[in-house]
Amino acid sequence: MGKTAFLFPGQGAQDVGMGQELSRLGGQVGEIFTMADRVVNFSLTRLMFEGPKEKLTWTENAQPALVTTGLAALQYLTERTGLEPDYVAGHSLGEYAAIAAAGGFSKEDAIRLVRLRGQSMREAVPPGKGSMAAMMNMECDAVEEVCREAARETGGICVPANYNTSAQIVISGHKEAVDRALELAKARGARRCVALAVAAPFHCPLMEPAARVMEKALEETEIHDLRVPLIANVTGEAVQSADDVRHLLVKQVTAPVRWQDSMEHLVELGVDTFIELGTGRVLSGMLKRIAAQARVYAVNVPEDVDGLSSDAILMGQSEVVGNVKRALV
Secondary structure, eight states: OOEEEEEEOOTTOOOTTTTHHHHTTOHHHHHHHHHHHHHHTSOHHHHHHHOOHHHHHSHHHHHHHHHHHHHHHHHHHHHHHOOOOSEEEESTTHHHHHHHHTTSSOHHHHHHHHHHHHHHHHHHSOTTSEEEEEEESOOHHHHHHHHHHHHHHHSSOEEEEEEEETTEEEEEEEHHHHHHHHHHHHHTTOSEEEEEOOSSOOSSGGGHHHHHHHHHHHHTSOOOOOSSOEEOTTTSSEEOOHHHHHHHHHHHTTSOBOHHHHHHHHHHTTEEEEEEESSOSHHHHHHHHHOTTSEEEEEOSGGGTTTOOHHHHHTTOSOOOSSOEEOOO
16 A cells, blocks of 8 residues: 655745635634734735735745645645554745644644744845846756855855755856856856846755744744654654754755655655645645656645545545646646
C-alpha cells in the first residue's frame, strides 16, 4: 500500500482571492481566518481576499497568508475525508504549516511565527542590497561554480538558496554578486537565468539577523514531538523530535531549501500520493519533474475536496470520484 504526504507551498504562491472560498465555509475552517486576523492584529483576510496584490506580496503579509490558507485547506480536507498523512513537508515558510499539521505547535503559533519571520527577514538586509535569481536548466555543479566565482570576484555573498528541481535552482545574496552570477551563467550558454522580484535575499547568510530573531521566538514557543515525520528543508531527511524541529527552523532561515532531495526521499520512503494544500500548484508542478509517476492533488478550494474518498487515495486507486483537481504528471 502506498503512502501519502501533505505538502504546503512557500512564498510566491500567494494571490489575491486566496482562501476566500474556504473562509465562506464557516465552522472550524472559518475560525482559522478569524484567528489569523487576531494574531497579526490587522485584517489580513481582507488583504488576502481583496488585495492590493502589491501589499499582499510583502513578505510579512505573504507568509502568514500562505500558512493560514494551507491550514484552512488542511482543516477542510480532514473534516471531509478523515485522511491523515504519513509524512508532511513544506517549502520554506510552508514548513511551519507542515509542522502544525503534524502537531508540532498550534495553528495560532504557526501564523504568529511566520508573521515575525517575514518581518525579520525584510529588516535583515537594507532595500536594494540583496537579490535572488532563478537559474533554469543549469546543472547543479555549474550553478554552484558561478556562485563561487561571482562571490570571489565581487567580495559579496552568492549561494544557492532553493534546490527546487534539477532544472530550477534559485540563488541568493548581495545584489552585485547575484548580478555577476547571472552574467557568468549567460556567458556560458545558460538560456534562462533571471533576477527575481523579491523583498530580501532569502536562505543565505545575509539572513543571519532574522535567524537570531527566530531562534529567540522558537525558544519561547511550546513545541511538541511530531505525530508524523517532517521531511526537513535543511537536510531532506525525516525528523520528528521537538528539539530537531526547533533547531532546523532556525537553521532554515540561512540554509538552502533542499526540495528535490526532500521529494526524492519521500518517494524512497514509499510515498506515491502527494496533496498540496493551500494556494496554487507550484509544488505540483515541481513534482512533474521530480517524481513523474506520483499522483499529485492540489486542494485550493472546497470543490477540490468535495467527493474525495480517503479510502481511494489510501488504496492507491488511480481514479478518484469527485472534483479533485489532479496535476498532470
